[in-house]
Amino acid sequence: MPDRILGHLKLLDGDFGGFAIDRLQHSLQTATRAHRDGRGENYVVMALLHDIGDTLGSYNHPEIAAAILRPFVSEELHWIADKHGAFQGYYFFHHLGLDREVREGFRGHPHFEACAEFCERYDQAAFDPTYESAPLAFFEPMVRRVFAKPLNSIYARAPEAA
Ligand SMILES: [Fe+2]
Numbered sequence: 001m002p003d004r005i006l007g008h009l010k011l012l013d014g015d016f017g018g019f020a021i022d023r024l025q026h027s028l029q030t031a032t033r034a035h036r037d038g039r040g041e042n043y044v045v046m047a048l049l050h051d052i053g054d055t056l057g058s059y060n061h062p063e064i065a066a067a068i069l070r071p072f073v074s075e076e077l078h079w080i081a082d083k084h085g086a087f088q089g090y091y092f093f094h095h096l097g098l099d100r101e102v103r104e105g106f107r108g109h110p111h112f113e114a115c116a117e118f119c120e121r122y123d124q125a126a127f128d129p130t131y132e133s134a135p136l137a138f139f140e141p142m143v144r145r146v147f148a149k150p151l152n153s154i155y156a157r158a159p160e161a162a
């Protein structure tokens, strides 16, 4: 599974979608910014994968990253991945004639601030073509560790009764 995830991330190479840097560089920059800001490994891997669904789910890409991450990360990190699209909208929806305040529909949710922070500090900041991101190889060991064992899954054996 980690090999397929790393392979799929590489499909984002050359996918510019109207931005100054391609989706792979954007993903690396998001993860690098989170790592250099002292975020933990699971957070950094979530940041690396947050747009991995772009190639298959052009209209709902956050849900794809969220589904892949769900068994392996906390509820908060899953929620950030799942909802980052609505929160990212704050930074550009108004340029497309859309409502930049759609994230307000989640105001009051326990993970609202965490998701807003992810988008403000890392995601929307990660389109800088002059930023020196770490290469994918730097994150590979982290991806392998995070995806080594699910925290929760209907396919995982139930813990032994104590
Ligand atoms: Fe995204």
Ligand SMILES: [Fe+2]
Binding pocket: 026, 030, 050, 051, 123
């Ligand atoms: Fe993004």
